[in-house]
Amino acid sequence: MRWTLKPKPEAHKLKHLMEALQVNETVATLLLQRGIETYEAAKTFFRPSLDDIHDPFLMKDMNLAVARIDKAIADGENIMVYGDYDVDGTTSVALVSSYLKTIYPNIASYIPDRYEEGYGLSFQGIDFAEDNDISLIITLDCGIKAIDKVAYASEKNIDIIICDHHRPGTELPKAVAVLDPKRDDCNYPYDELCGCGVGFKLIQALSSKRGQTIEDLFPYLDLVATAIAADIVPLTGENRTLAHFGMQVINSAPRAGIKAIIDQLKKTSLTITDVVFVVAPRINAAGRISQGLHAVTLLTEDDLEVAKQYAASIETYNTERRALDQEITKEAFEQIEKLEEQERFTTVVYNENWHKGVIGIVASRLIETYYRPTLVFTKSGDKIAASARSVKGFDVYNALEQCKEHLIQFGGHKYAAGLTMKEEKYQDFKDAFEEVVKNTIDKNLLTPEILIDTKITLKEITPKFYRILKQFSPFGPQNMSPVFMSTQLQDNGWAKCVGAEKDHLKLNAVQQRSNPIAGIGFNLGDKLSTVKNKKPFDAVYSVDENEWNGNVTLQLRLRDIK
Missing domain, CATH: 2.40.50.460 (OB fold (Dihydrolipoamide Acetyltransferase, E2P))
Known part of the structure; x- marks a missing residue:
């Protein structure tokens, strides 16, 4: 290590904060390292307030999104709330669909099948919308790169509102509205929201038009806090405020589905770490082993006894997920040890029989041992798919971008990404990825810090x-x-x-x-x-x-x- x-912070800043807050040097140092230099900033940090939550209409296209949803409600259209199959996606769908159902009945929820449809907005999902006379789709935690899918929907007279937080490509999809704080032309004050956070901004905007306040949305914050914890977004600014109040909801009045999970754990008070390592994996297990829609069903159920039955079945998925994770990690270790290669700067492994639902977890396990940018591949239909994970300080998304001629598609963040490619491209990609990492990584980053x-x-x-x-x-x-x-x-x-x-x-x-x-x-x-x-x-x-x-x-x- x-x-x-x-x-050490500058002496004059240290002295000022110690005097202003009446704290010792250690506490003042910790605050200054987190960018907190004044009494007011410290007050905001230690005493988060719902007043710190920004106006949702500061987000680019928010007015267009609200206007289109209001039109759909006025005209009696069918609306589909569509989200990714991970925790961020399923909590987002539970959040937006359950809020919309309080004001309008014609709401359907849709989570793509990880194995049949893959990540993000799918052609199958759009076909499902057409077959069910759905004319508006709201995507959550996905869609920012779905240019071809949005065009396909448009041909079928289906409008799309995109709510995403991933990095956009050079071109935005031609959707009715694109809500993404990472858009270059979006001046929203905080751009590190998770997908569920963007979904929360949407319901905040919709509710404000109906005379509701942020306090009326308090019961939804358990979902937002769960997504913030699971998606490993920065715990700063608006995320900190949302997570602070969301943890209060989780520990005092959680929705039936989250309470059903907590009741299995026999814990009285949860920290955000508990949410990351105990609650989130169980929600995730549904999408990894079976169908992410099970998680949405759990998170939108009002009856605790029914929710407990759903939670029990999801616990079964989680047990199966753990067994698969251990088995595949062992096989990945064996594959790496057989490779007798010169020093490598990456870890890339492939087995067509590995379960697609756990390759991301396996990639994280391999990082713990080998501490290299890591890709774990498996077969996905007629292609192969991988989960990428990175070491602290290295942008794996940028590295993949430099290898994109080998890929069919990719997306994600600095430290975690997903991709698909043709199987015959595997070795060429593996070599290219190794070369890019070798030439761009600071070698110190290969030792855990x-x-x-x-x-x-x-x-x-x-x-x-x-x-x-x-x-x-x-x-x-x-x-x-x-x-x-x-x-x-x-x-x-x-x-x-x-x-x-x-x-x-x-x-x-x-x-x-x-x-x-x-x-x-x-x-x-x-x-x-x-x-x-x-x-x-x-x-x-x-x-x-x-x-x-x-x-x-x-x-x-x-x-x-x-």
């Missing part, structure tokens, strides 16, 4: 300090849980390996006669010799709580030891 200590906020002493870790740290949540990209470094620590003799495989490290750290504080380092069991016999060591860690037999104590969540 590379340890990178963030630069731990970004350290600041150096502290163990004496600073008090209950009051932890209460302040908790107020920095919800955590996510650009507002990660603070990471600290302490030097010249010793274990007081309790260090040992724990866990079924003895691969986790447990210790009690002391520093210059401070009180001991427990530390747990997952997968750091091999570091036991570094801390045994009271040898001095440096540690990188975050601070959290450990609950054991009803006692709650602070502990170090160790990231690395040297």
